[in-house]
Amino acid sequence: MNAPRTPLNLDSKAPDGPIETAWDRHRQAIRLVNPANKRKYTVIVVGTGLAGASASATLAQLGYNVEAFCFQDSPRRAHSIAAQGGINAAKNYQNDGDSVYRLFYDTVKGGDFRAREQNVYRLAQVSVDIIDQCVAQGVPFARDYGGMLANRSFGGALVSRTFYARGQTGQQLLLGAYSALSEQIAKGKVKMHTRTEMLEVVVVDGKAKGIVVRDLRTGAVRSHAADAVVLATGGYGNVFYFATNAKGCNVTAAWRAYKKGAGFANPCFTQIHPTCIPFMGEHQSKLTLMSESLRNDGRVWVPKKQGDTRPPSQIPDAERDYYLERIYPTFGNLVPRDVASRAAKRMVDEGKTVVPGGMGVYLDFRDAIARLGRDAVADRYGNLFEMYERITGDSPFETPMKIYPASHYTMGGLWVDYNLMTTVPGLYAVGEANFSDHGANRLGASALMQGLADGYFVLPYTIGDFLAGEKAGFDDTSHAAFKDAEKAVAQRTDTLMSLSGTKSADHFHRELGHLMWEHCGMARTKEGLEAALPKVADLKERFWAEVNVPGSGDTLNQALERAGRVADFIEFGEVMVRDALTREESCGAHFREEFQTADNEARRDDENFQHGAIWAYEGEGVAPSRHIEPLEFRYVKPSQRSYK
Amino acid sequence: MKVTLKVWRQSGPDAEGAFETFTDVPVDPAMSFLEMLDTVNVQLEAEGKEPVVFDHDCREGICGACGAVVNGLAHGPGKRSTLCQLHLRSFNDGDEITVEPWRASAFPVVRDLMVDRSSFDRIIQAGGYVSVRTGSAPDGNAMPIGKPVADRAMEAATCIGCGACVAACPNASAMLFTSAKVSHLGLVPQGQAERDSRVLGMVDQMDAEGFGGCTNHRECEAACPKGIGVEYIAQLNRDLVRANLGSAAK
Numbered sequence: 001m002n003a004p005r006t007p008l009n010l011d012s013k014a015p016d017g018p019i020e021t022a023w024d025r026h027r028q029a030i031r032l033v034n035p036a037n038k039r040k041y042t043v044i045v046v047g048t049g050l051a052g053a054s055a056s057a058t059l060a061q062l063g064y065n066v067e068a069f070c071f072q073d074s075p076r077r078a079h080s081i082a083a084q085g086g087i088n089a090a091k092n093y094q095n096d097g098d099s100v101y102r103l104f105y106d107t108v109k110g111g112d113f114r115a116r117e118q119n120v121y122r123l124a125q126v127s128v129d130i131i132d133q134c135v136a137q138g139v140p141f142a143r144d145y146g147g148m149l150a151n152r153s154f155g156g157a158l159v160s161r162t163f164y165a166r167g168q169t170g171q172q173l174l175l176g177a178y179s180a181l182s183e184q185i186a187k188g189k190v191k192m193h194t195r196t197e198m199l200e201v202v203v204v205d206g207k208a209k210g211i212v213v214r215d216l217r218t219g220a221v222r223s224h225a226a227d228a229v230v231l232a233t234g235g236y237g238n239v240f241y242f243a244t245n246a247k248g249c250n251v252t253a254a255w256r257a258y259k260k261g262a263g264f265a266n267p268c269f270t271q272i273h274p275t276c277i278p279f280m281g282e283h284q285s286k287l288t289l290m291s292e293s294l295r296n297d298g299r300v301w302v303p304k305k306q307g308d309t310r311p312p313s314q315i316p317d318a319e320r321d322y323y324l325e326r327i328y329p330t331f332g333n334l335v336p337r338d339v340a341s342r343a344a345k346r347m348v349d350e351g352k353t354v355v356p357g358g359m360g361v362y363l364d365f366r367d368a369i370a371r372l373g374r375d376a377v378a379d380r381y382g383n384l385f386e387m388y389e390r391i392t393g394d395s396p397f398e399t400p401m402k403i404y405p406a407s408h409y410t411m412g413g414l415w416v417d418y419n420l421m422t423t424v425p426g427l428y429a430v431g432e433a434n435f436s437d438h439g440a441n442r443l444g445a446s447a448l449m450q451g452l453a454d455g456y457f458v459l460p461y462t463i464g465d466f467l468a469g470e471k472a473g474f475d476d477t478s479h480a481a482f483k484d485a486e487k488a489v490a491q492r493t494d495t496l497m498s499l500s501g502t503k504s505a506d507h508f509h510r511e512l513g514h515l516m517w518e519h520c521g522m523a524r525t526k527e528g529l530e531a532a533l534p535k536v537a538d539l540k541e542r543f544w545a546e547v548n549v550p551g552s553g554d555t556l557n558q559a560l561e562r563a564g565r566v567a568d569f570i571e572f573g574e575v576m577v578r579d580a581l582t583r584e585e586s587c588g589a590h591f592r593e594e595f596q597t598a599d600n601e602a603r604r605d606d607e608n609f610q611h612g613a614i615w616a617y618e619g620e621g622v623a624p625s626r627h628i629e630p631l632e633f634r635y636v637k638p639s640q641r642s643y644k
Numbered sequence: 645m646k647v648t649l650k651v652w653r654q655s656g657p658d659a660e661g662a663f664e665t666f667t668d669v670p671v672d673p674a675m676s677f678l679e680m681l682d683t684v685n686v687q688l689e690a691e692g693k694e695p696v697v698f699d700h701d702c703r704e705g706i707c708g709a710c711g712a713v714v715n716g717l718a719h720g721p722g723k724r725s726t727l728c729q730l731h732l733r734s735f736n737d738g739d740e741i742t743v744e745p746w747r748a749s750a751f752p753v754v755r756d757l758m759v760d761r762s763s764f765d766r767i768i769q770a771g772g773y774v775s776v777r778t779g780s781a782p783d784g785n786a787m788p789i790g791k792p793v794a795d796r797a798m799e800a801a802t803c804i805g806c807g808a809c810v811a812a813c814p815n816a817s818a819m820l821f822t823s824a825k826v827s828h829l830g831l832v833p834q835g836q837a838e839r840d841s842r843v844l845g846m847v848d849q850m851d852a853e854g855f856g857g858c859t860n861h862r863e864c865e866a867a868c869p870k871g872i873g874v875e876y877i878a879q880l881n882r883d884l885v886r887a888n889l890g891s892a893a894k
Contacts, residue, residue, distance in 0.1 A: 058778040073699060073758075074765050076805055077707045093785060129779070136781035138774050138834045140798040147788025165798060171706055172801060179773035186769040194762065217754060246701040283675045285682055286703050387705065390722070390729045456778045504689035506682070551694045556755050558697055559689050 008263050008616050010629045014118035014418040019104075019635055023122045026418065027461055031468035038063030040472035043463065044211055044226040046198045046253055048075035048181065050174055050448060051431025052232030054455030057180035060189035062460055064467075067224055068181070068190050069213060071197045071248060071561075076178045079234055079246040080451060083170025084291035084384065086154060086162035087134075087448040089127040094151050098159040100124045105636050106157055107446060110336055111411070111439020112588035112604065113638040114266070114612070116631060118418060119436045126457040127449050131163055133456055137176040141165050152296060152380075153334065154444035162445040167291050167384045173448055177455070197561065198253045199492075200485040201229060201260045201427060208260075208427035209474050212485040214493075216561060219554040221489050223477040227470050228426045228463055231257060232455070235410035235432040237270065239569050239576065240521065241513020243407035244276055244289035250565040251572045254414055254433055262422040263614035263627065265415035265435035267572070268580035271442055271589045272522050273408030274340035277391055277401075278360040287406040288391055290363075291384055292444045295333045295340070297368035297377065298401070300324050302361050306351035312362055312400050323347060327599075331643040338441045338589040338602070339643055341405035345522055346600065354402045364400035405522060409447060411438040411589065412579070415614045415629070419462035420454060423614075426466055430454035435612065440588025493553040496563050501546035505563035508543045512570055515539065520573075520580050525593045529581040536574045543570055575615050575624055582626060585609045597640070606638050645737040646670055649684065651696055652744045657752050657760075663742070673733040677720060678703060678710060680732060681743075698757040703728040705869060708804030711811070712757045713744040718808035718867040726806060726869045746807050748816035750854045761807050763853035764821060771845035772825040774834050787833050800828040802870040809864035809872075815856030820864035822850050823880035824872050830883050840887035847884060 015022040015029075033041065041064050045056045048070040056068045070078060090103040103124035108115060131149070135141065141163050142150040151160040165172035184190040193213070200212035202223065210225040233253035237243040258264045275290045301320045308315065323343060325332045335343075344361045347353065354360040369377050374397065378385070385396045392402075414422045414429035416436055421428050431451040438446060476482075519532035543566070551557045586595040586602035587609070595603045604610075611628040618624055646668045654661030671680050678700050685695035700710040705726040712727055714720030722730040735741065743757065751759040789797075801824070809820035826843050829835030835842070858877055865874045 054778075061777050072701060072707075072709060073761060074708075074805065076765070076768075077701055077709050079702065079707070082702045082704055082706050091784070129781075131784045132781040133776070133778060135784040135787075136774065136776040136834055138797075138829050138832050140794055140801050140828065140832065141784075142798075143789055143791050143794040145791050147790045147794075148785050165801075168706065168802060171804070172798075175801065179768065180776075180778075182765065182769045183773045183775060185765075192765075194765075246707060247703060248701045281672060281674050283672050283679050283683065285676070285679050288704050386724070387729075390705070390725060391731075393733065460778070500692075502690055504686045506686055506689075548689060548692060550689055550692050556697065556758075557694075559685075559695055 008423050008614060008627050010263070010415070010423070010614060010627060012116060012417050012629060014116055019118060019121045022118050023125060030462065030465035033464045033468050035063060037472060039065065041065065041467050042067060042226040042473070043228050043230060044224060045069070045230045045232060046211065047078065047232035047234060047433070048178070049078035049080035049232060049234060049431060050177055050451030051455040052078070053174065053177035053181045054452050055230055055232060055430055055459050056190050057177060057184050058456050058460040059463070060184035066184070066190040067193065067226060069193045069196045069198060071195065071216060073194055075181055075192060075194065076175060078174060079249050080174045080448070081171045082246065083448055084167040084289065085293040086152065086164035086169045086445040087130065087173060088154070088161050088445040089131045089163060089449065090124055090161060091128055091131060093149060094160045096159045098161050102159065103127060103161065107437065107443060108439070108636040109641060110443040111441055112602065112641060113439065113606070113610065113633060113636070114587055114631065115437055115439030117633060117635055122458065123437050123450055123453050126453045129457055130449060130452045134173055134176050137179060139165065139172050139176040152293060154292060157443065164293070167293070167381065170448060173452065177452070199256060199489045199564070201257045201424070202481050202485045203260050203424060204479055204481045207425045210477065210482060212482065212489050214489065217556055219557060221486055223482040223486060225475045225477045225482070227467055227472060227474050228428065230428040230430060230459065231414065231433050232430045233433045235413065236572060237407045237410050239512065239573055240407040240517050241510050242279065242284070242287050242517070244273060244287055247286060250568065252565050252568045255568040255572050257414060257422065257424065257427060259617050261424045261617070262427055263415040263616050264412070264575060265612045265614045266412035266579065267576040267615065268520065268583060268590050269411035269440050269588065270407060271337060271409040271411060272341045272405040274337055274344055274405050275363065275403045276406035276408070277388065278357055278404040280357070289406070289408060290388060290401065290403060292337065294363060294381060294384060297372070297380065298333065298363040298365050299367060300333050300361055300363055302347045302352040304352070309355055311355060321352065328643045335643040336441060336443060338591070341522060342591060342600070344405055357402065360402040360404040362400035363403045365396055366400070369397065409442055411435065411440060411442055415612065419465060420459050421466065428459060428463060430459050440590055492564070493560065496549050496560060497553045499544070499547055499549065501548045503546050503548060505547055505549070505559065505566040508539065508547060509566045509569065512539055512566070512573055516573055516576070520577050523591050523593055524580050526581065529577050532577045533574065536570065536577060540570045543567060578624065579613055579615065583609055583613060601641070604638070610638070645673065645732070647735060647738070648740045650740065650742045651756070653696070653756055654753050655755065657754060661753070671732045673731065675732045676703070676728055677714070677730040677732070678728050696757065697755040700728060705729040706804060708806040711746060711806045711808055713746065713811055715742050718746070718811040719869055724869055724871050746811035748810045748855070750816065750818070751807060751810060759807070761805070763855070764805050764807065764818070766853065767818065767822055767846050767849045768825060770849035771838065771842035772829070774829060775838060789832055793831055797828050797831040800824045800831070800872065800876050803872055804870060806869065808867040808869060810855065812863040812867035813856065814861055814863065815859060817858045818850050818855040819858040819877045819880065820868060820872060820874065822846050823876040826883055827876040827879040830879065839883065840890050843880065843883040843887050
């Protein structure tokens, strides 16, 4: 490992003292912008998912001018929309013993003690405000007959704190945030740029002061200046190619920020979701998630006998292994995602699996239907069952679902301090794009909570602390930093267009995905990771020699868009492998075969790895440097997680 | 199995378009419709030709990005399905499949199968929201909402904004889309304060965008991948009358 050369300021700014009052005290201490001055400041927000849309709307309500960007044709289509299951909040409406502290505790523990305590506590605190806000916007959460909000339980929790809107919670929350955003667009406080992709962050005198974008309709490259820049650009799960992410999800914005000095934290913390529809053929372009909420009533099993070729209906109960209930009697089918995923992999590796296909486990609703009735099950999961049937041709009412783990969410992301600011002053990251709250593993129904917490209730306050110290109204896109960034974008496009290879970018993306899944997927080893490094380097070389991008750069060109994103994924893949290699422990979703307990659970090494690992760009062809933010646990004492 | 594809190609909004035929495209019954287009595009890209442009993203039937008219049907022959969830098992070996973009003057073609649906966003901007500042909301349980009402609001709220209703309508009307949002917010107590101004604003914007009027063909309902029914159009019309009478009374 090279000695770190880039000075990274990793001061977390997380308040000391009692954690219960930390956020209040912090808000008292940070600077505010005078209401009359807010309209003189402009903030760029890239991405319009839960975090981006909620931040844009709230900043605009406060009086700031917002320039919002998304690559989709409408801000309503960001990938948050696909989240099915629900959103957690410590409302304790069920009177089952929930509290802010318990949500905080569950999240820190669920993240396997690799998240910053103060951030997580704040998340749990504002969770209750999120529900109120969304209800007021008209989000149609499920309700019981008395008209009160309904809840369900989710993996990794012993209380019912998850709010939901059928199996479309992400959609409904996003439409709520999108409606708030639309109101501000109509009022002229937000200027919305659709079908526009951010390709550079512009840093002027050490501070983020704008971005360079490509208009996807015309190919025009433009600069936008502002007083601060917020990235709400989601996760990088598509590095595996086969993932539950939307096809457009990419690492480009975060990667461009990294190359401009933003530290990238814990890239190896990638979540593999246990309940996805298994891989079915080479033509396939993505994997589809089935909400984890299905594990509330579905029972997971495999045949006891290796290589059992009988259809599930012919396997009697005595010959089924309900392995989650057997191994984890306390949590049963509701163990956290990483635990459930690895258990499924172990079963399949032992040859106990589904037919046909041999790459999955059963998720069975037979007993739930008998207990609750078909109608009640349809009420809870009807649209998920329909979706499953549409894709596979099988009805879960008649035969068990087949499920297998797939890449779903990325806990790693741009390093941010307690104010959600990256290591580049004035550059913020919110939602899945940052690394802040989930540690090494995210609990179900926590992603929506974090995206909206950041966007509605955290960033709009904390960004004021930075802006208050800035002269308002930066708009100099003729500055050399903008011209250089525009030139870099143009050059990159020219290079991609000039290559006359014979392979599509998609070809290389599939190859990268396969490589990452094999070597840096659900289970990792030193040998595998070491072998991956030269393979990724070789892939990068071949990409830049053999890819073919038809058409031209100065018009709409989806092949060019794909190629640019794949090129960034390949470079990012290298850092992800390095991170997995240097983290010589298992924690949460990061599982190194060498570091496991006698009963195959993750074995942490708190003495040496109780920290966030932050990677800094050191230049082309130079290995990135690794930095650490030590983590301190004053409230939730690190222990071996046990869900038995 | 193999199919013949006739795909609409149009290089820009003002360019003349035409069908391009791809013969003997090898497909698998388990393949989705968009995966078939991917296969065609990978081949085109490898040959240095421009791929067929189409919008798509989640490929799970929820983002509303994809959509094309397949053999005359918006999103194709699948029942309550978006194009990404239509699979080749719905076709037969040797079939000829025609693929066209949504056709409506309020949805101008951008390129090939990609259209501009920003008119939908402008309809929402004209009132499809509850004005509530972040931080000013009462407790979520302060306002009970009976399950039947909550469920009906949820039905309406499932609209994904794909535009199939417009593409399927002989008048290219956006009534189903607009009525879904008007009804979702008009049914719940949170939406009452702006109920009248909302429906008036959204309907005005819908007309200004150049969408046609509803003449009860109900093609929208048949094409809607979320199964949103025309009863919401009736709800919109009631709200519109209510709002107009209210305005007249002032």
